Amino acid sequence: MRNVAARAPAAPGIGDLGRECQWEGHALRSQVKALVVGGGAVGTSIAYHLARAGWDEVMLLERDELTSGSTWHAAGLLPYFNMSYATSWIHDHSIKLYKTLEAETGLNAGFAVVGNLRMAQSDARMDEFRLYAATAETVGVPFEWMTPSQIRERWPLLRTEDLEGAIFHPTDGYINPADVTMALAKGARQRGVTIERRWQVDGYEWAGDHWRVTVTKMAEKGGNLVPSGERQVIEAEHVVTATGNHAQRTARLLGIKIPAIPVEHQFIVTEPDPALRAWRAEGNPEHPVLRDADAKWYVREERGGWILGPYERGAPARFEHGVPDSFRADLFPLDLERIEEEYMSMIHRIPSSEEVGLKDDFNGPICYTPDGNPLLGPAPGLRNMWLAEGFSFGITAAGGAGHYLAQLMVEGEAAIDMASLDPRRYGPWITTEYAARKNEEAYEHVYILHHPDEERPACRPLKTAPCYERMRALGAQFGQVNGWERPNYFGPVDAPEAFDHDARSFRRGGWWKHAKAEAEALRQAAGLIDASAFAKHLLEGPGAAVFLDWFTTNKLPKVGRINLTYALGPAGTVRTEYTIVRLAEEKFYLVSAGAWQAYDSDFLAKAVADKQAEFGAMHLTDVTAQFGVFALAGPRSRDILSSLIRDADPATALSNKRFPWLSARQIELGMVPVNAIRVAYTGELGWELHHPMEMQNHLFDRLMEAGAPHGLKPVGARAQNWLRQEKSYRAFGTExxxxxxxxxxxxxxxxxxxxxxxxxxAMLALGIRTRCVTLRIDGPQDADPWGREALLSGGRVVGRLTSGGYSVALGASIAMGYVAPELAAPGTELRVRMLGETWPARVLQDSPYDPENARIRIDA
Incomplete structure (x- = not known):
């Protein structure tokens, strides 16, 4: 480990750290409305946007110098490209904001709008770009398509004969990270924000309605930062942590899990390239930021030479248990052998770079999360504590992250759906080892094809239901939901396809035929689905009924009945979907989406705590791991259960009279006590069988044995997703x-x-701005929509898809999405962007399969 602070100003994008001294001498305030901890690009953006949103008494603390974390050694790239709808909005806001900062603050943020050229060496990579472009179109991000010959004509220094094409963003480029941070800091200060350096947070204490934050003044001694002995307590109504590489220390101080751990990222700077200098001397413009995704690198010009930034395999996680006190604006030793392949591929793509030497090198920590998205939003289990951690593309995201987090804090909701970035998407089961290994994987996957059906292998299997090995023996190919292994589909037992990229595609992957067979089997006979990952909560007590009546939109069910209902956020939009089973007058079993267990649990627990005094005592228990769930559905499902049920009159036990649709009963299947719920997410006759997890294997074996004569087939999540779209069943996280x-x-x-x-x-005040519709897609013969595509009418974007797949009932692609209300009538003809072309899309009536629900209600 070596200290390079002395040569820091020579690094690309560093700027002048000395400009921070203008804030020296400010008295440390003892009371503020919002305290932002961390003085990098993200922290300064949050402080700036909170002040811009109207909050006064905002203070930012930095333990060292502004930009002294990952900001100082960032390459400053501003790529629009992102496969996430929410993150696309965040990046778009950043890029637009940065272009306005000089007019507001007088500081030039060093934004070079040179564009961004992302090249593809394969048809699969071009498919990835086409899918991304469909999402970008819904956000309004400008882009252009380029052929290899067009690239070569425009930028002759590039070798293009082995390229398939490229996508070009003309309005982004790169920026000076320190300069944009200083501009944001100045803008914040102009709006009344206090910015203080050399203060370290050493403790957080919740005082019932505000935070008491203990801070220590830091002093420089022998090149290190050490506590000076001066301490103070700041009282803050809200706290935001944007502590970057120090996230593990923050997690310990707060007593929570934050799966943000840095990974080494190297980039090198070459000596000047004579060919490049000659090109520029002829009056040609600067090259765009170049990305050869298949070669796993980015390259941009730097003072007549090139910067190469690879995303290689084998980059290690660092600071798993915290950053050493001695580590400041420091770097790690370069590991050239690790990036040799990427370096040689740069020479291949830019032949003139072969003759130039290396001028400088950087290997610094960049924080990651297991899925590569930042942790932006409320801290789990805590009040008025907000996290802004794990920004692997912090400069790109800083402006938008500050904007939308400020909305969330000030208004109670952001203008976009932030659930995919919410810190509570990870539960308390996350460990340091898990986060470190998954973060390394996320790093090396930056340029690996982002198939929508990808399943990354690191740290798996981890959370498994008891029947995992049984399903695996039947050919189950698993996906991961909140750490749980869940079958996506069942492939041939003698030819496993798990984690095989040949089974994945931006079109119909190798799994498609298996999912189709499963969907057909469930429609024609019966299917068994493992739904054990469902989030499950018990709420009971004198206040439970009145609380849930206030908390959710639907009427509460009677004892022994169920209903589907929704909890809303402050803006009147859907915050959570629940299936509520009323077990007794004041005892309720709540089932929600498995991917959102911690998200739902935190939301529900805080609401219960807030309303205890008003509605009466309540006790909430998360019982997700206590109960497994099998969903048995299909026209033969009653026959299968009838052979297992232990009842005085088994012939009528499952009839509509004794067990009607949307009811729940405690039954016995063989030796297993089961809370059976008459509901099916697939639109067929069926039951959810909630059972003690420890008895799952016995129940699985009995169901498979009883189902064999009736054509029972195990069914995975992908077929289930298709089937629920045939019924127009909305899903949380998509529709x-x-x-x-x-x-x-x-x-x-x-x-x-x-x-x-x-x-x-709030819901009523919104009116009807948009409508959810189900569509038949007559698209390409080898592809289905993924639920990210733009919907068009008259060549204009009028909506977007949220789900997509194949319908065995229609014999065609199916999708769900949102359009303007005037375009929502059945029969409306639209177009959908798939694989770079537009295809016919026709709005269907809701529940195109069995709209009368006759098959669900069929009697014995």
Whole structure:
């Protein structure tokens, strides 16, 4: 480990750290509305946007110098490209904001709008670009397509004969990280924010309605920062942590898990390239930021030479248990052998670079998370504590992250759905080892093809239901949901395809035929689905009923019945979807999406705590791991269960009279006590069988034995996803979330407007801005929509898809999405962007398969 602080100003994008001294001498305030901890690009952006949103008494603390974390050694790239809809909005806001900062602050942020050329060496990579472009189109991000000959003509220093094409963003480029941070800091200060350096947070204490934050003044001694002995307590209504590489220390101080751990990232700077200098001397413009995704690197010009930044395999996680006190604006030793392949591929792509030497090198820590997205939003289990951690592309995201987090804090909701970035998408089961290994994987996957059906292998299997090995023996190919292994599909037992990229594609991958067979089997006979990952909570006590009546939109079910209902956020849009089973007058079993267990649990627990005094005592228990769930569905499902049920009159035990649709009963299947719920997410006759997890294998074996004569087939999540779209069943995280109210989602029947409930007034005030629709897609013969594509009418974007797949009932592609209300009528003809072309899309009536629900209600 070596200290390079002395040569820091020579590094690309460093700027002048000395300009921070203008803030020396400010008295440390003892009370503030919001305290931002961390003085990098993200922290300064948050402080700036909180002040811009109208909050006064905002203070930012930095333990060292502004930009002394990862900001100082960042390459400053601003790529629009991102496969996430929410992150696309964040990047778009950043890029637009940075272009306005000089006019506001007088400081030039060093934004070089040179564009961004992302090259592809394969058809699969071009498919990735086409899928991304469909999402970018819904956000309004400008882009152009380029052929290899066009690239060569425009930038003759590039070798292009082995390229398939490229996508070019003309409006992004790169920026000086320190300069944009200083501009944001100055803008914040102009709006009343206090910025203090050399203060370290050493403790957080929640005082019931505000935070007491203990801080220590830091002093420089022998090149290190050490506590000076001067301490102070700051009282803050809100705290935001943007501590970058120090996230593990922050996690310990708060007593929570934050799976943000740095990974080494290297980049090198070459000596001047004579060919490049000659090119520029002829009056040609600067090259765009170049990305050869298949070669796993980015390259941009730097003072007549080139910067190469690879995303190689084998980059290690660092500071798993915290950053050493001696580490400041420091770097790690370069490991050239690790990036040799990427270096040689740069020479291949830019032949003139072969003759130039290396001028400088950087190997610094960049924070990652297991999925590569930042942790932006409320801290789990804590009040008024906000996290802004794990920014692997911090300069690109800083502006937008500050903007949308400020909205979340000030208004209670952001203008976009932030669930995919919420820190609570990871539960408390996350360990340091898991985060470190998954973060290394996320780093090396930056340029690995982002198949929508990809399943990354690191740290798996980890959380497994008891029947995992049984399903694996039947050919199950697993996906991971909140750490749980869940079958995506069942492939041939003698030819495993797990984690085989040949089984994946941006078109119909190797798994497609297996999912189709599973969907057909469930429609024609019966299917068994492992749904054990569902989030499950028990709520009981004298206040439970009145609380849930206020908390959710639908009427509460009677004892022994169930309903589907929604909890709303402050903006009146969907925050969570619940299936509620009423076990007793004041005892309820709540089932929600498995991917959002910690997210739902935190939201529900905080609401229960807030309303205890008003509604009465309640006790909430997360029982997710206590109960497994099998979903048995299909026209033969009653026959299968009838052979197992232990009842005085088994012939009628499962009839509509004794066990009607949307009811729940405690039954016995063989030796297993089961809470059986008459509901099926696939739109067929069926039951959810909630059972003690420790008895799961016995129940699985009995069901498979009883189902064999009836054609029972195990079914994975992908076939289930297709089947639920045939019924127009909305899913949380796709159709349901911050972007639409339940009325806009077409869920009026689950909203009792005759009662008062949380978010009702906001919901009604929204009106109907958009409508959820189901569409038949007559697209390419080898591809289905993924749920990220743009919908068009008259060549204009009028909506977007949220889900997609194949319908065995229609014999065609199917999708769900949102369009303007006037385009939502069945029969409306639209177009959908798939694989770079537009294809016919026709709006269908809701529930195109069995719209009368006759198959669900079929009697014995």
């Amino acid at each position: 349901l979330g911050r972007d639409a109210s339940p009325l806009e989602a077409g869920l009026d029947r689950f909203v009792d407007q005759g009662k008062a409930f949380h978010g009702k007034a």
